[in-house]
Amino acid sequence: MLFSAGIVILGAVAILLVSHAFKPLFARFRQPSVVAELCVGIVLGLLLNHGIFAKTEALAIFKHGLYWISEPALLIYMYCLGYETDARAARATIHGSVLLATCAFLVPFGVTYLLLQDHLALLVGRPSTLGLLAICGATSATAFPVLSRVLRDTGLLATNLGTIVLSAAAIDDLFSWILLGALTVIVRHTTAPLDPRHFGAVALCVLALFGCRFVLRRPVSQSAMFAGSLAIGVLAITAAVLGGIDPILGAFATGLLTPRSTYVQAAASYLRRLSTAALPLFFALSGMSVEIPALTGALPAVAFWTLLCTVTKVGASFLAATATRLGPRESLTAGALMNCRGVVGIIFLTLAERNGLIEASAYSVLLLVFLICTVICTPIVEWLGVAASLRAPRTPLANTALADS
16 A cells, blocks of 8 residues: 555656756747646656556556546646636627637537548547547637736737637637537436436536525625535536536536635635646646557648648638738737647547547547647747737736636
8 A cells, every 4th residue: 555655656746846847948949837747747648658667557556546636636727727717807809709719619620520520531540429529629629728828928918819819718618618518428328328316416406506606696704705615616516427527527617607706716826826736647647548559650640630720720710810800910820829729628638538539549649739739839929929019908808817827
């Protein structure tokens, strides 16, 4: 028992230290720290799973322990992500944000679906119908937390373009999580039909959840706000589990439904720092699911999917941004920003693979594609160089506490 705990603790500490050590190197290439954690964590997981510890008992113990460490951190992170998704702050640009988010989601989704349906896309393995939809949803996702950091680093955070893109990314992520939740329910209930008694339990949880939210929207004490927010979290995750939805999506819904207050904001900021520090462990676990044989000879597929994801996302975003009367360079910048997949895309892929929606071979290819799309985002935005010509908006920005992640 002590040996197992020692393996997990030493391995987790090593991953965190190595991820932190590589941050200065990534910073030299104008990459946010979360991108360094993302890339280094996945590479370390890949090396551990296919290196000298491959198929050993120590590695199996480490993977099991790493799951129980990273899972609570991911639950907290998803809660903070949901809490930071505040659409009310983008009312002045709501039409542009909705148009941009809708086009940036539907066009990649539709093009990917048509290519997969007609077997015109290069992909290792043949996805099922649900897997096909999961792949389409993954290629349509945008990384809201990484995007907020990129906007801050490039000087676009306090601009009208930054407001529109950040709000559009939040809406895009909502579309992605709703789709993943629906697919998860379908695939789980196909193999294990839902007990009719669970419908009543889910309904009671949802009713109690909105009751708590209604009470917390009125002036209450800090202790009542803490207890009510905790109750919303328990009810949302319970409803998710009983309904066959992944608890991680329940955590996101908890943050989304928690009423805004200075007390909860301070607590969410503290929780965000803790969960962000542990994210490299989740990325390492994601890297352990990558199959090197699936990547052998798959470079044409990686190139194809990188081009497909980039062209559809950037092209759709460019046309939508142009329709909102942004200039050509600003519209192209919006497209480059929306192409950032980052943490959200990786989490989407991991949950889809974990729930049997995506095969390991497709997961391996798309994971590398999403890393490429994330890494090229900042250099392209800085090369376009539109930050200096944009004016700050007159209305408050969407909450961007996750920009420090």
